Amino acid sequence: MWSVSAHLAMCIRVQGMSGSSYPLLCAASQRAMCMSAAGTVVGGKVEGRKGAAKESTGVKKRGVNERVRSFEEIPHTGRSGWANLVKFWREDRFRTLHKHMERTFNTLGPIYRERLGTQSSVNIMLPIDISELFRSEGLHPQRMTLEPWATHRETRQHSKGVFLKNGVEWRTDRLLLNKEVMMSSSVRRFLPLLDEVARDFSRMLQARVEKKGQGKEGRLSLTIDPSPDLFRFALEASCHVLYGERIGLFSSSPSQESQKFIWAVEKMLATTPPLLYLPPRLLHRIGSPLWIQHATAWDHIFSHAEARIQRGYQRISSSQGGRSKAGAEGGQYTGVLGQLMERGQLSLDLIKANITELMAGGVDTTAVPLQFALFELGRNPEVQERVRQQVRASWAQAGGDPQKALQGAPLLKGTIKETLRLYPVGITVQRYPVRDIVLQNYHVPAGTMVQACLYPLGRSEEVFKDPKRFEPGRWDVSREERGGGGAEGAGFRSLAFGFGARQCVGRRIAENEMQLLLMHILLNFRLSLPSAQDISTKYTLILQPETPPRITFSKL
Numbered sequence: 001m002w003s004v005s006a007h008l009a010m011c012i013r014v015q016g017m018s019g020s021s022y023p024l025l026c027a028a029s030q031r032a033m034c035m036s037a038a039g040t041v042v043g044g045k046v047e048g049r050k051g052a053a054k055e056s057t058g059v060k061k062r063g064v065n066e067r068v069r070s071f072e073e074i075p076h077t078g079r080s081g082w083a084n085l086v087k088f089w090r091e092d093r094f095r096t097l098h099k100h101m102e103r104t105f106n107t108l109g110p111i112y113r114e115r116l117g118t119q120s121s122v123n124i125m126l127p128i129d130i131s132e133l134f135r136s137e138g139l140h141p142q143r144m145t146l147e148p149w150a151t152h153r154e155t156r157q158h159s160k161g162v163f164l165k166n167g168v169e170w171r172t173d174r175l176l177l178n179k180e181v182m183m184s185s186s187v188r189r190f191l192p193l194l195d196e197v198a199r200d201f202s203r204m205l206q207a208r209v210e211k212k213g214q215g216k217e218g219r220l221s222l223t224i225d226p227s228p229d230l231f232r233f234a235l236e237a238s239c240h241v242l243y244g245e246r247i248g249l250f251s252s253s254p255s256q257e258s259q260k261f262i263w264a265v266e267k268m269l270a271t272t273p274p275l276l277y278l279p280p281r282l283l284h285r286i287g288s289p290l291w292i293q294h295a296t297a298w299d300h301i302f303s304h305a306e307a308r309i310q311r312g313y314q315r316i317s318s319s320q321g322g323r324s325k326a327g328a329e330g331g332q333y334t335g336v337l338g339q340l341m342e343r344g345q346l347s348l349d350l351i352k353a354n355i356t357e358l359m360a361g362g363v364d365t366t367a368v369p370l371q372f373a374l375f376e377l378g379r380n381p382e383v384q385e386r387v388r389q390q391v392r393a394s395w396a397q398a399g400g401d402p403q404k405a406l407q408g409a410p411l412l413k414g415t416i417k418e419t420l421r422l423y424p425v426g427i428t429v430q431r432y433p434v435r436d437i438v439l440q441n442y443h444v445p446a447g448t449m450v451q452a453c454l455y456p457l458g459r460s461e462e463v464f465k466d467p468k469r470f471e472p473g474r475w476d477v478s479r480e481e482r483g484g485g486g487a488e489g490a491g492f493r494s495l496a497f498g499f500g501a502r503q504c505v506g507r508r509i510a511e512n513e514m515q516l517l518l519m520h521i522l523l524n525f526r527l528s529l530p531s532a533q534d535i536s537t538k539y540t541l542i543l544q545p546e547t548p549p550r551i552t553f554s555k556l
């Protein structure tokens with residue numbers, strides 16, 4: 001991309017952690033008296049608006065003139081951010097932030113305040129009317145910036161790239177990017193590329209099972225930790241979509257540089273959470289070794305992405321012969337980079353910034369949920385068989401067309417949603433309301449960081465029937481989509497990709513990439529597990545398994 005702030009904006013907001021962010025738009029002056037979606041706060045009372053509090057979501061109905069409780073009255077975990085931070089550090093709670101949130105909601109109810117070092121947030125979950133939060137994000141969503149990175153840039157004179165924009169400018173750029181990665185016309189173009197990579201992955205696995213598997217001829221199986229392969233799959237798939245070319249990660253000698261990129265993203269993620277809560281001044285003292293590891297990981301991410309973009313740029317420029325319209329008008333698809341270059345509406349710096357962000361955001365976010373999905377399918381053979389039956393029938397009808405095959409197998413999409421319900425890769429979705437709002441009858445001033453906490457939400461008995469059960473059928477995708485689709489259609493129970501203008505820009509790539517991989521695996525293998533015990537999870541900016549699960553792949 002170019003800027004780490006942008007990057008972190010992605011990985012952090014995106015991965016939705018309780019990130020360090022510095023709202024650029026939320027002027028304090030907006031706090032005086034503002035409209036909320038549920039009502040207007042006037043002199044501490046709500047002038048109620050019809051339908052503001054929905055019984056169906058369990059939101060407490062507020063009588064007209066009932067006093068809105070003050071921000072200070074929101075239950076909290078302790079007033080001293082520094083004392084909380086020390087406790088977190090001592091007890092290594094950053095690794096289990098998701099569990100900490102779950103416990104705190106159980107104790108304090110569905111809304112609480114937390115201070116941690118320099119950070120302060122209001123944490124909420126259903127049955128609170130989360131729509132309040134998203135309605136108040138205003139027309140100019142903000143991108144978070146990570147102040148420590150800015151410091152790092154100064155101290156190490158690291159000046160690659162540009163900062164992605166904020167506010168109105170951000171919105172304009174994002175709409176241009178959406179055309180290439182979110183709209184159905186673009187999905188149609190890149191879906192065959194993802195399908196090719198998913199098929200190759202399955203072929204590679206088949207060859208490995210044939211070579212190293214055990215069992216009788218025709219019933220060979222192999223037990224492995226598939227995570228390194230899944231990371232390579234995710235990078236290969238996203239590079240194919242971004243640059244329109246394969247990078248050969250399934251070959252017998254995959255590029256060491258790409259492997260280093262994967263490690264760097266992992267390291268950057270793992271070192272981020274503790275750094276978010278410290279003021280930059282202190283980082284050089286207290287957090288020094290961590291900070292250096294973090295900054296070094298970023299350096300590597302930048303230089304690798306930059307080199308790849310440069311190669312892609314040269315290749316595409318020469319194949320397009322300047323400004324021919326090949327890519328944009330039906331010629332060979334040259335990937336998102338080629339399309340953006342072709343359209344010429346974003347500056348080259350911004351194209352670089354966006355592509356780097358997509359590249360760094362597209363690996364762990366899909367590789368990790370795929371581990372969880374294989375694990376859950378492996379330990380739920382009946383569910384696995386049901387999904388496989390649907391996939392087989394759909395595949396047979398689709399005549400090799402991956403889009404048709406996915407459309408005919410909604411349980412695949414249900415599998416992804418169910419996986420992200422139990423294991424949301426980003427454990428929160430954050431917003432800074434641009435005006436004061438009322439949540440659960442508490443006044444929340446504009447500019448407060450409010451985060452919807454997805455891990456406790458996905459496991460709440462109040463929200464999901466039998467929440468521990470892995471049941472892709474619970475997401476009746478077709479019904480949801482008739483009702484508006486996405487998070488809203490699901491009553492904000494499905495927020496893994498965020499919501500609204502700022503939702504995950506890689507969402508369509510991720511959904512299709514993961515579904516296609518599962519489709520080809522289910523067509524070729526039966527999955528089982530050496531151990532069906534619950535999987536322990538850790539939080540490292542994303543939620544991931546403490547130890548990657550081992551999966552048995554048996555050839556069908």
Ligand code: HEM
Pocket residue numbers: 009010011013014015016143174238357358359361362363365366369420424425426428429430495496497498499500502503504505506507509510
């Ligand atoms: C299962 C996979 C993924 C999940 C669960 C996920 C989740 C999220 C979430 C929750 C957000 C913040 C949305 C919001 O605040 O409303 C986000 C933003 C973002 N994601 Fe993803 N993501 C995934 C995959 C990807 C992939 C594959 C890419 C890149 C190809 C990507 C790139 C981004 C970027 C660039 C943003 C920032 C968008 C912006 O602020 O304009 N994500 N993601």
